[in-house]
Amino acid sequence: MLDDITVDPAVIALRPDFAVLAITAHGLRNGPTDDRSRGWLAEARPVPNDHEKLESWREAYRAFGAKPSRTRPSVDALSRRLPLPEINQVVDGYNAISVKHVLPIGGEDLTRYQGPARLVRTVGDEPSEEALGVPEPGEVVWRDDLGVTCRRWNWRQVARTRITEETTDALFLLERLEPFSLDELKVAGEELAELLSEITPGVRIATRLIVSGT
Template sequence: MIEHIRVDEAIFELRPDFAVLVMTAHGMKNGPTDERARGWLAEASAHAVQTEKIDAWKDAYRAFGAKPQRTRPSVDALTRRLPLPEINRIVDAYNSVSVTHALPIGGEDLDQYSGPARLIRAIGDEAAEEEALGTPEPGEVIWRDDLGVTCRRWNWRQGARTRLTEETDNGLFLLERLEPMTMEELKVAGEELAELLTELSPGVRITSRVISAGN
């Protein structure tokens, strides 16, 4: 599965500095937020907001016609909700890494996917699976699978179908990087997320790869 996830060349034409660390985690054990997860959230919430990284995402949104003050990049929206809200242990884990590194991270239920995830620019006729998600505009950056849109405006709003819940066994995580974040910091963030997932689920099996321009 992970080797078939792809980023369309049109994305790199829009932002040559884009890279995504794709991670799958099989055999996860989730549950309601506990004291351990609360500690992760509190530590992340204490970090200074890294505005230059968030500003890079706002620029990326403007490049495909979105208005980031109305539809905010996910990490921008998170930092405006500090202290971080409690969702469930796995979502808490990736939200804490997201805010710590000012890095948009999507968490998805891998078993709800039909075909591989891919990041493309919409042509405007993509099916609107959910009324709340709406229909993408032509040129909009979206994640999708064979059934339809899984996340609109790069990382603004995720669809309900693939949302990670307390019942999720197998997860897909998308860690999305733009400069000024370095590729080394992207790697470190991925390692931190893998450590938290392993702490929550000692038997979890994690696989990852980085997709960037030219590879």
């Protein structure tokens, strides 16, 4: 799965500084929010609205024609929702890390994927769930063989691939733009792997860093 993930050259042309750390976790035993995951959520602190990492994502959204004040990058929207919502243990964990590092993180149920994940710029006729609408030409989206899995880069995920309490195999996409460093991206990935191992001792973790030219 990891080796098949691709980032379209058109996306790299838009933002040559883009990188994504892809992490798979197999054998998860997820469950409802508990005291441990509530503790992770409680550690989240407000992010200044003018934080440079948020501004970088807003610039990326404007570059493909989105208005970040209307459809906010995921970490921008999440940081405005403190205290963070309780979803389930796995989602609580990666949401807490997302806000801590000011880093967009997507979580996907691998058993609901058809074909590999790829980040592309749309032509405007890509299948998408009705609730999210049809992507506009040139929009940056994650997709698989069935259609869009996340609109406007990391704005809104489709219901089909969301991580639920029944999820056993998952894909996490940690998305970086400068000034976020690759070293910090590695640290965030290690922290996520540690939380997943707390939730499920013995979970099988694999990672792949995808940067321009790879």
